[in-house]
Amino acid sequence: MKIVIIGGIAAGTSAVAKARRLLPDAQCIMYEKGEVVSFGSCGLPYFIGDFFNDENEMIARSIAAFEKSGVTVKTGHEVLSVDPEKKEITVKNLATGEIFTDNYDQLMIATGSTPIMPPFTNRDLKNISVVKTLSDGQKLKKYAEDEKIKDVTIIGGGSIGLEMAHAMQHQGKNVRMIQLEERLLPDAFDHEISELMADTLINAGIDLHIKETVVGFNGSVNAESVITNKGEYPTDLVIVATGVRPNTAFLKDTGIELDKNGAVIINKRGQTNLENIYSAGDCATIPHFLTDENIYVPLATGANKMGRIVGENLAGNKKEYPGSLVTSGLKILGMEAARTGLTEQQAKELNIPFKSVFIKDKNHTSYYPGQKDIYIKLIYHADTKVLLGGQIAGESDAVLRIDTLAAAIFAKMTTEDLGFLDLVYAPPFSRTWEALNVAGNVAK
Ligand SMILES: Cc1cc2nc3c(=O)[nH]c(=O)nc-3n(C[C@H](O)[C@H](O)[C@H](O)COP(=O)(O)OP(=O)(O)OC[C@H]3O[C@@H](n4cnc5c(N)ncnc54)[C@H](O)[C@@H]3O)c2cc1C
Numbered sequence: 001m002k003i004v005i006i007g008g009i010a011a012g013t014s015a016v017a018k019a020r021r022l023l024p025d026a027q028c029i030m031y032e033k034g035e036v037v038s039f040g041s042c043g044l045p046y047f048i049g050d051f052f053n054d055e056n057e058m059i060a061r062s063i064a065a066f067e068k069s070g071v072t073v074k075t076g077h078e079v080l081s082v083d084p085e086k087k088e089i090t091v092k093n094l095a096t097g098e099i100f101t102d103n104y105d106q107l108m109i110a111t112g113s114t115p116i117m118p119p120f121t122n123r124d125l126k127n128i129s130v131v132k133t134l135s136d137g138q139k140l141k142k143y144a145e146d147e148k149i150k151d152v153t154i155i156g157g158g159s160i161g162l163e164m165a166h167a168m169q170h171q172g173k174n175v176r177m178i179q180l181e182e183r184l185l186p187d188a189f190d191h192e193i194s195e196l197m198a199d200t201l202i203n204a205g206i207d208l209h210i211k212e213t214v215v216g217f218n219g220s221v222n223a224e225s226v227i228t229n230k231g232e233y234p235t236d237l238v239i240v241a242t243g244v245r246p247n248t249a250f251l252k253d254t255g256i257e258l259d260k261n262g263a264v265i266i267n268k269r270g271q272t273n274l275e276n277i278y279s280a281g282d283c284a285t286i287p288h289f290l291t292d293e294n295i296y297v298p299l300a301t302g303a304n305k306m307g308r309i310v311g312e313n314l315a316g317n318k319k320e321y322p323g324s325l326v327t328s329g330l331k332i333l334g335m336e337a338a339r340t341g342l343t344e345q346q347a348k349e350l351n352i353p354f355k356s357v358f359i360k361d362k363n364h365t366s367y368y369p370g371q372k373d374i375y376i377k378l379i380y381h382a383d384t385k386v387l388l389g390g391q392i393a394g395e396s397d398a399v400l401r402i403d404t405l406a407a408a409i410f411a412k413m414t415t416e417d418l419g420f421l422d423l424v425y426a427p428p429f430s431r432t433w434e435a436l437n438v439a440g441n442v443a444k
Contacts, residue, residue, distance in 0.1 A: 001026040003314050004089060004104035006079045007247075008032030009039055010300050011281025011307035012110030013061060015270075016071050018311025026315075028071045029102070031091060033078040036134055037063055042300055044137040045160070048144055049167025055134060082107065082254050084274050106276050106314050109251070109264055110307065113244035113282035113298050120240075121216025125223040128238040131160055140239070144171040149236040151176065153226045155214050157184040161241035162197070162332045165206055168239075169333060176207040176233060178214055178226070180242075188328065190344045192358050192377055193337055193391045200335040244298050246283040259285055263296050268320035270310035278313060280306035289323030289410065290342060290388065291350060297326050327406045329399035338402035341389030341409045344379050353382040357443045361435035363397040365427040372396045376439040378405075378415065385414040385443070397429070404436055415443035 003019055005012045008030045020028050030037065036059060043058040063073045080090045080099070089107070092099050115130035117123055129140055143149050144167070152168045154161045157179030168175045183194040184201075201208050212230050217223035217238065225232050246263045257265045257273040264272055264279040268287050271278050280286075281303035285294035302324050312319035329338030347354040358377045365371065374394035380387050390405035392398045408418050418440030425432050433441075 002103065002105045003028045003108070004102065004106070005030040005108045005110060006089070007110035007112055007281070007283070008034075008037035008073065008075070009041075009110070009112055009281075010303035011112070011284075011310070012108065013038045013066070014304045014307030015108050015110065015278070015280065015311040015314060016066070017061075017069070018308045019314040020069055020071055020311075022312065022315035022317070024070070030066070030071055030073050031077045031079050031089075032073065032075045033094065034133065035075050037061070037066065037073060037075065039134055040300070041132055041137075044131050044140075045163035045167040047137050048131070048140045048164070049170040050141075050144070051167075051170065055137065058134070058137075079111075079250065081250055082109075082256070082277075084254055084256070084277060087276065104276070107278070108270075108310055108314065109248075109256075109272075109277065109279040109283060110281050110303075111247040111250075111283045112303075113246050115240065116243045116245050117240055118214070118242055120214055121227075122219065122223065123217070123240075125217055125219050125221065127222040127236065128217065128240060130240050131164060132244075140237075143237050144168060144173070150174055151233075151235050152237045152239065153178065153233065153235040154239045154241060155226075156241035156243070157181070157208075157210075158241060158243065159185065159188070159328070159330045161239070162201075163330060164239050164241060165201065166331065166333050169204060169206065173237075174207070175205075176209065176226075176235070177201065178209045178212050178228060180211070180213055182211045184210075186345075188326070188339050188343070189337065189391055190356075190377060193339075193375065193393050196375060196393050197332060197335065197337060200333055204333040206333075244282060246296075248283050259294065259296065261296055265294055266306075268309075268323070269313045269318065270306055270321070271313065278310045280310045287321065287323045289325050292323065295324070295326070297324055299326070299328055301327065322410075325406050325409055327402060329402060331399070334395055335393060336396070336398040337391070337393040338399040339389070339391045340402050340406040341387070342379055343389055343391070344377075347379055347388055352388065354379055354388060355382045355443070356380070357439060359435075359439050359442055361438050362431060363394060363435070364430050368427045370396060374398055374401075374435050376401075376435055378418075378439050378443050380415050380443055385416060386412055387415060387418065401436060415440045419443075
């Protein structure tokens with residue numbers, strides 16, 4: 001059995017590690033275009049923002065460790081095409097230029113995503129960057145440490161843009177954020193939490209521009225100003241965080257079914273429409289736990305889990321991924337926020353009869369130091385009261401509370417179940433009626 005994996009970050013490494021453990025005699029080869037494998041780009045904002053300094057900490061498993069486990073790792077090798085009929089791939093060695101073919105019994109596509117760079121005028125100027133690779137991180141950290149760089153413009157108010165605002169403010173920069181849509185993170189959070197996030201940014205001194213469109217940049221070598229439909233602003237550095245697209249262009253004409261945005265369509269086993277070809281991660285769809293629809297969620301959580309499911313199936317086990325709740329969280333300056341399941345907007349679009357509550361409570365008792373407000377939104381079925389979604393925000397102890405809600409949704413609990421769930425009470429952690437119990441009891 002010969003297993004070939006294309007792409008060596010989250011989904012690819014999770015799959016190959018699992019397959020290797022289950023099939024110790026299989027031949028496993030992982031082709032990776034870049035120079036590192038198992039790299040966690042999620043750490044980049046904190047590396048750039050100087051929360052830590054050793055870039056190697058972002059590498060979960062070394063090439064040597066993969067090789068030791070019997071996986072052949074070919075970095076600096078780009079897969080140019082796939083021929084499912086011949087079960088063959090064409091590969092380019094990027095160092096030598098040599099092009100060769102390799103064959104497989106089972107193939108996994110884990111080629112991830114690339115940041116979208118909109119067609120801004122002068123977008124190739126030197127001080128304009130996306131945030132994705134280790135080299136993006138190294139370059140942006142140098143800019144962040146340069147005292148001459150004072151004004152940083154962030155284009156995009158999604159999670160990467162917000163984390164970069166946090167990072168750049170931590171490095172002492174003046175940060176301007178320009179967001180095209182009318183609020184922050186509109187696909188992930190409802191307006192109540194988006195508004196809390198916006199207040200947090202504004203109170204921390206971030207110059208937030210909502211509903212404004214970037215047109216391009218002025219400058220010759222470097223961007224010196226950002227031009228929008230509303231004005232022109234001086235800048236020393238521009239960070240573009242306007243979303244990602246799946247790396248699947250090389251799959252056209254292979255017969256592998258792709259979604260509208262180019263993501264490889266997979267089933268719950270991670271299998272494509274072609275029997276011996278699997279996919280997972282940012283280059284593929286993922287099934288939604290509640291709706292069973294194939295959705296696009298470029299998150300490491302899903303990439304790792306679906307990657308491991310692919311590993312099981314590559315080894316012949318018939319394992320299915322239960323589905324994603326799109327659980328995610330982030331820290332922006334003094335605030336944490338997290339979400340799981342459906343937002344109110346998504347429930348509306350799906351024509352689900354729903355109700356919602358939004359409460360403000362406290363993270364723990366008043367007499368223990370550090371009491372803070374905590375905000376919880378629940379979305380639940382109007383008739384059955386079964387939980388459909390939740391969002392939590394606050395200065396402290398907010399994000400990890402979402403895991404209880406994710407588990408509750410997974411277990412198909414009702415708001416009443418949540419109201420009486422035996423959650424922890426001890427003064428430094430909660431109040432007698434924990435905030436999640438309170439939210440459950442308020443939701444009628
Ligand atoms: C700044 C930042 C912060 C993030 N924070 C979080 C977070 O907090 N939580 C979270 O869950 N997710 C987060 N993410 C998302 C997470 O990093 C991705 O979901 C995850 O990396 C996806 O893994 P992947 O293996 O599918 O794809 P990728 O990480 O994109 O890796 C794909 C690999 O395939 C290689 N490749 C592509 N084409 C080819 C080819 N033709 N031949 C050979 N190799 C190829 C690429 O070089 C790349 O190394 C963050 C992402 C970024 C950029």
